Amino acid sequence: MSELKKEVGSVTSIYSEHVEWATNLGDKTVHAKRMPGRFRTLKYITESFWLIFFFGAYLRWNGKQALLLDVNNRQFHLFNLTILPQDIWMVSLLLLLVAMTLFAVTSVASRVFCGYFCFQTAWVDLFTWIEEKIEGNPNKRHKLDAAPWSFSKFRIKLIKHAIWMAIAIFTGISFTIWFEDAFVYWHNLLSFNLSIIESATLIAFTLGTYGLAGFMREQACLWLCPYARIQAVMADTQTILPAYDLARGEPRGKLRHAGKVVEQQGDCIDCFQCVQVCPTGVDIRDGQQLGCITCGLCLDACDSVMDKIGRPRGLIRYASLDELEGRKVHKLYQHPRTWVYIGIILIALGGIVYGLNHLGALTLRVAPERQPLFVSMSDGSIQNKYTFKVLNKTDKDLNVKISAEGGVKGQVLIDADIPQLVHHGKPASFTVFVKAPRDNLHSEVTKLQFRVENVEDPTMAAEYNTVFNGPKVNGK
Amino acid sequence: MSDNHNSAGGVPTTGHLWDDDLADFVNQPPKWWMLGLTASAIWVVVYWLMYPAVPVAINGTFFKGVGLPGSGQWTAIKELAVDQAELDAVRKPYEDKLKAMTPAAILADKELSEYVARSGKVLFSDNCAGCHGQNGVGTSQAGKFAMREQGLMAPILNDDDWLYGGKIDDIHTTISGGRQGMMTPHKDTLSAKQIDDVAKYVKAMSVEGKSAADADAAVADGKKVFAESDCTGCHGADAKGMAAMGSANLTDKVWRFDGSIEGIKQSITYGVNAGDNARVAVMPNFTAAGKLSAVEMKKLAVYVYKFGGGQKEEAAPVAAPVVDAPAAPAVP
Ligand code: SF4
Ligand code: SF4
Numbered sequence: 106m107s108e109l110k111k112e113v114g115s116v117t118s119i120y121s122e123h124v125e126w127a128t129n130l131g132d133k134t135v136h137a138k139r140m141p142g143r144f145r146t147l148k149y150i151t152e153s154f155w156l157i158f159f160f161g162a163y164l165r166w167n168g169k170q171a172l173l174l175d176v177n178n179r180q181f182h183l184f185n186l187t188i189l190p191q192d193i194w195m196v197s198l199l200l201l202l203v204a205m206t207l208f209a210v211t212s213v214a215s216r217v218f219c220g221y222f223c224f225q226t227a228w229v230d231l232f233t234w235i236e237e238k239i240e241g242n243p244n245k246r247h248k249l250d251a252a253p254w255s256f257s258k259f260r261i262k263l264i265k266h267a268i269w270m271a272i273a274i275f276t277g278i279s280f281t282i283w284f285e286d287a288f289v290y291w292h293n294l295l296s297f298n299l300s301i302i303e304s305a306t307l308i309a310f311t312l313g314t315y316g317l318a319g320f321m322r323e324q325a326c327l328w329l330c331p332y333a334r335i336q337a338v339m340a341d342t343q344t345i346l347p348a349y350d351l352a353r354g355e356p357r358g359k360l361r362h363a364g365k366v367v368e369q370q371g372d373c374i375d376c377f378q379c380v381q382v383c384p385t386g387v388d389i390r391d392g393q394q395l396g397c398i399t400c401g402l403c404l405d406a407c408d409s410v411m412d413k414i415g416r417p418r419g420l421i422r423y424a425s426l427d428e429l430e431g432r433k434v435h436k437l438y439q440h441p442r443t444w445v446y447i448g449i450i451l452i453a454l455g456g457i458v459y460g461l462n463h464l465g466a467l468t469l470r471v472a473p474e475r476q477p478l479f480v481s482m483s484d485g486s487i488q489n490k491y492t493f494k495v496l497n498k499t500d501k502d503l504n505v506k507i508s509a510e511g512g513v514k515g516q517v518l519i520d521a522d523i524p525q526l527v528h529h530g531k532p533a534s535f536t537v538f539v540k541a542p543r544d545n546l547h548s549e550v551t552k553l554q555f556r557v558e559n560v561e562d563p564t565m566a567a568e569y570n571t572v573f574n575g576p577k578v579n580g581k
Numbered sequence: 582m583s584d585n586h587n588s589a590g591g592v593p594t595t596g597h598l599w600d601d602d603l604a605d606f607v608n609q610p611p612k613w614w615m616l617g618l619t620a621s622a623i624w625v626v627v628y629w630l631m632y633p634a635v636p637v638a639i640n641g642t643f644f645k646g647v648g649l650p651g652s653g654q655w656t657a658i659k660e661l662a663v664d665q666a667e668l669d670a671v672r673k674p675y676e677d678k679l680k681a682m683t684p685a686a687i688l689a690d691k692e693l694s695e696y697v698a699r700s701g702k703v704l705f706s707d708n709c710a711g712c713h714g715q716n717g718v719g720t721s722q723a724g725k726f727a728m729r730e731q732g733l734m735a736p737i738l739n740d741d742d743w744l745y746g747g748k749i750d751d752i753h754t755t756i757s758g759g760r761q762g763m764m765t766p767h768k769d770t771l772s773a774k775q776i777d778d779v780a781k782y783v784k785a786m787s788v789e790g791k792s793a794a795d796a797d798a799a800v801a802d803g804k805k806v807f808a809e810s811d812c813t814g815c816h817g818a819d820a821k822g823m824a825a826m827g828s829a830n831l832t833d834k835v836w837r838f839d840g841s842i843e844g845i846k847q848s849i850t851y852g853v854n855a856g857d858n859a860r861v862a863v864m865p866n867f868t869a870a871g872k873l874s875a876v877e878m879k880k881l882a883v884y885v886y887k888f889g890g891g892q893k894e895e896a897a898p899v900a901a902p903v904v905d906a907p908a909a910p911a912v913p
Contacts, residue, residue, distance in 0.1 A: 477718045480889060483742040483833035490739075490889050519889075538889050 134250065135323055135386040136243035137233065140378075142405025151221035152230060159275070162282040174284050180530070186461065187498050187530070191468055195460040202453040207332075209446035211339040213437065214423070215346035219333070220400035225325050228276070228318035229384065232269055239265045243381065269319050270311075277310035323385035326398055333395060341442070342426040343435055346399050349373075349390045349421050350429060357390075360414060372416050379403035379421060389421055467505070467527075468496040469557050469567035478574040481543075487575045488519075488540045495534075495557055495567070497527040503565075505557040512553040512573050513541035524560050539573060546575040632656075676876060684753045684882040685894065694883055701884025704877055708867070709885075713738050717888045733861040734838055739888035742835035746824040747892035753882035755864060757875075760827060762862030764815070766852035771810060778803035779812065780845040783831050786820055787840065791832045837862075 139145070164171040166184050173182040181188040188195070210217050219226060240246045240261055252258055281303060282290050293299050299307065317325050326333050340346065354373035360366060373390065380388045382403055387396040389403050407421040428434050437443060474490035482488050495505055504524035509516070519538035527533040539553070551573040558566035594604040609615075629635065633646040633656060648654040675696050679687060687693050706715065714723025717738030721729065728734070741747060744762075745755050767776060782803025785794035794800055807813065807820070815828040822830040829837050838848055838860050851858040867873045873881070885891075 474716070476716050477722055477739065480737070480740045481835065482740050482890075483830065483835045485834040488740070488889055536887070 135384065136246045137384045138243050138381040139237060140382050140402070140406050140409060142408060144401030144405050148221055148230070148400060148402070152227040154222065155224065155227050159279045162279070162287045170286050172283065173286070176284050186464065188464070189496065189498060191496065192460060192464060195457050198453045198456040198460070202450060202457065205446055205449045205453065208339050209443060209450065211336055212341070212344060212442045212446065213440070215340055215344050216336055216399040219326065219398035225317060225330070226384070226398060226400065228314060229322050231272065232318045235268050236265060270315055273311045273314035276314040277307040280310045281306050323396070326385055327396055342432070343440055345423045345425045346393055347389060347397065347401055347404055347421060348393065348424045348426070348429055350419070350424070352429070354390065354420050372411070372420050374410065374414060376410055378406040378410050382406040464498065465567060466497070466499045466565050467557060467559070467567040468498070469555065469569040470494040471555050471569045471571045473571055473574065479576070482540065486540050486542050487546065488538055489573050491537045491539065491555070491571065493535050493537055493555070493557070494532050495525070495527050496532045497529045500529050502526060502528050504560040506560050507537060508556050509539065510554045510556065511551070512539065513551050514545040516541035516573070541573065543575070546578050549577050550574055679876045679879060682879070684749045684879045687879060688749050688883050688886060694887070697880045697883045698887055701880045704873070704881050705884055708873065709881065717885060731861065732859070736837055737835070738885050739890055740835055741890035741892065742830065742833055743824070743890070743892070744822070744827040744829060744837065747890055748894055749882055749886050749891060751824070752885050752891070753879060756881050757868045757878045759866030759869070760864035762827060762853045764848065764853035764855065765811070766850060766855045766859060768850045771806065771849070775806045775810070776846055776849050779806040780842050780849060782807055783845055784840070784842055786832045787834055787836070791820060
């Protein structure tokens, strides 16, 4: 990497991380070593959450898909709940919740998401695991890559790419079945009957998975991922992250020199294990950097080295900058950012819980006619026209009764005595007229509340506040 | 993005200098970009051949393009026709039913009247709103000043006052047969004072109600004129108008033209559709105009009825099918 010299007038002089470009541009492939350890195990457990992604959509509930984001029909099904476009404001709260949780976790413990949960990390981990099973350890892989093409190299590579492709296709399928009935989709797929959108989604996600997890790998983190770029803003000196204890490790050097244990040296024996296990090819001993996804694998590597040379573990460990530099370490609850994040999270969560509890089985929207606002009738009374939109979120058709509260004294609802049929899952639209004696109007607009209720079950009801419009009364 | 790209060293410039030291390198555009440019140039030719874009006649007809393999010679017009046919197929069952139904029967059918109300909106906007205003608000509310200048005032359709009756069949008759308002001018038969008196009496009937106006000594002169001249002949002794001839109900609070004393006097003096200064009230005959099919006129009747002023039949609507003149296919 040192051959990339800094030269005045060249781009390299502007960017401090230019030394990593050889890796980042893909000129050099990272073949990370796999070592057992605490964080390795933890990573396997957290990554297995993605099994939900693969199999969650097959869950059935009352004969229907339990979790279905039915974008085609503009409704989400979560077990018994049906969320229609009217309730979509909750999705923005959900996004807020997710973003804030991500920020809060990052502020406390850095890129936990990147290291343990991110799909890029998880899929790359799976792909490299397969690579290792087929092509062997990192040394063998480097050699195989450099070797000239031969039948056996071709065969090995073919097997690997076939398995990668199979996983990529399964990923594409698993993504799509969240948006339509899983079994119908499989049926369509196996009978080559996919619609254009279905096929396009499948192809896009298959190629995306294959390319990102198979070839882009750490470059996705370094060059594509926006989160990698902004995480530095969320971390501060109190954030704990995988860090190399400089004071303890330096000066680094080989354990033995000319057969003798070298004295007066730091604990780091410069064995490069931490670099070799790193999935993004980072040397953590240079300090926290953009490339580090805080996966903890270098901790495992170094701990095993320390065990071997009989030194205490934790030369590389989760530590805050404050701790490493000998400043006072604050407790978590003394960390004001955390409280701000928790506050926002609670607000978002509260909103969602409120929303889910107030979904209601019926929703009512009433649009007063705007042209004309009102009509003068032959007996001098004033008539308003209202368009009702009633949404029935239950799974049965039902009849609703209409009533009004407030409004003008002596008003009559016309055509409101007949119960209106409202089909389930669909908005019903009908018109209601209200007629009121002009003399009872006291101002141009009068507040009016409409109510619809299920004929069979009056507790199932919805209200809507609107107004009764009339001509100006005494200049009002 | 490493050194070999943007380095200042080595690459020659075009040789021009601007502002003393500004020069242009002669770097090649990136390879992918050149590939894209070449591909687009080839695509232009392919596209030109595939679509009907060649403006020359071959074998007496314009070159229609070779089309995309397997897709035939696609054009937007053909696609529109296909979409339109699809829509028509969805509508056909409804349209077929409508042909054999009376407006009253359509109105009584919840699903059909909903269907009709939707296509009715488009028909109304295209054919009726010009005079009656959007949603039937009437000429004056629709702000059609030019029409008012010419004395042409189309009535409000969303109130419950109807000159020729507000039952569904009446409305249908009005649309399909047109109406011609009439009122004799009284400038020669009544004196100015008589016109003034009767105008005040008519106004009082609307404001106070008929019986109160009759008892009101202030308008007694007008009452006499009303009873003794030819007013009752058309408006009736009770002044409630006659739907058969379209004479206005003078006792209600809705005015066909202008409810001010001046306005009433003008109507009495010059009449309706009766020459100079007369008010103009013409509803075209849409059957004769040939612009609307029988089904479309039924749709409009239901749509107008539903504005809010339609009057219910006393008896249940008869659902007996009527025989229609063969109608042109409806284009809602
Ligand atoms: S694994 Fe530990 S001892 Fe080995 S080079 Fe890295 S920090 Fe030093
Ligand atoms: S430096 Fe360590 S924690 Fe960071 S990505 Fe590499 S192995 Fe993971």
